[in-house]
Amino acid sequence: MNKEVVRKVLVEKGLKVTPQRLVVINTLNEIQNHPTAEKIIEYIKKNHPNIAVGTIYRTLETFVENGIIKKVKTEKDVMRYDVVTDHHHHLYCNECDYIENYFDDELDQLLMDYFKSKKLPEFNIREINLQIVGSYNPHKQKQG
Ligand SMILES: [Zn+2]
Missing domain, CATH: 3.30.1490 (Dna Ligase; domain 1)
Incomplete structure (x- = not known):
């Protein structure tokens, strides 16, 4: 997803385009491969230390609720996130x-x-x- 597409996705879902949401969604696109919340937080904190962990968790939940990303559960019971929402x-x-x-x-x-x-x-x-x-x-x- 490029930056334009990301904006469009948020708008289509009726979500406000906030800097935090853009950072989280761009991070998900950059990391790929079903990252854990910890991995996402660690990655974001490197470049955006001012974004609160709670905000990141809430943003992830909002994205899941709106079908922008999906949750994936592994055998180890760790929640991972998937940006690919096409059936697979x-x-x-x-x-x-x-x-x-x-x-x-x-x-x-x-x-x-x-x-x-x-x-x-x-x-x-x-x-x-x-x-x-x-x-x-x-x-x-x-x-x-
Ligand atoms: Zn997947």
Whole structure:
């Protein structure tokens, strides 16, 4: 997302364009790869020490509520944030905590068809997000 797009996204969601919100969203775009709140705070504090931690947390929550970003939960119960809101799955490495986005339209179709045929009573499926757990071989030491 470039700066213009970022502004547009905020305006479209009816959110006021504040310097703090711009910093948080730009940071999310820069760090990529599903950062934790701590990582986001650490990154922001380096360049903008005047932004309060509480503001950063609140801003993240606001973005989640407005569908600008998504929360991702890992096996370790640590909340991570995802700027990619297009439907995708995650390949999660439980050795190094790296999360890779996994896009697969064929799989999406297969899953939807499968559950359509199962006819779950009293449950409407909105979306199916898989977290595929494993480790990279050879194991990559990536920061994610
Ligand atoms: Zn993702």
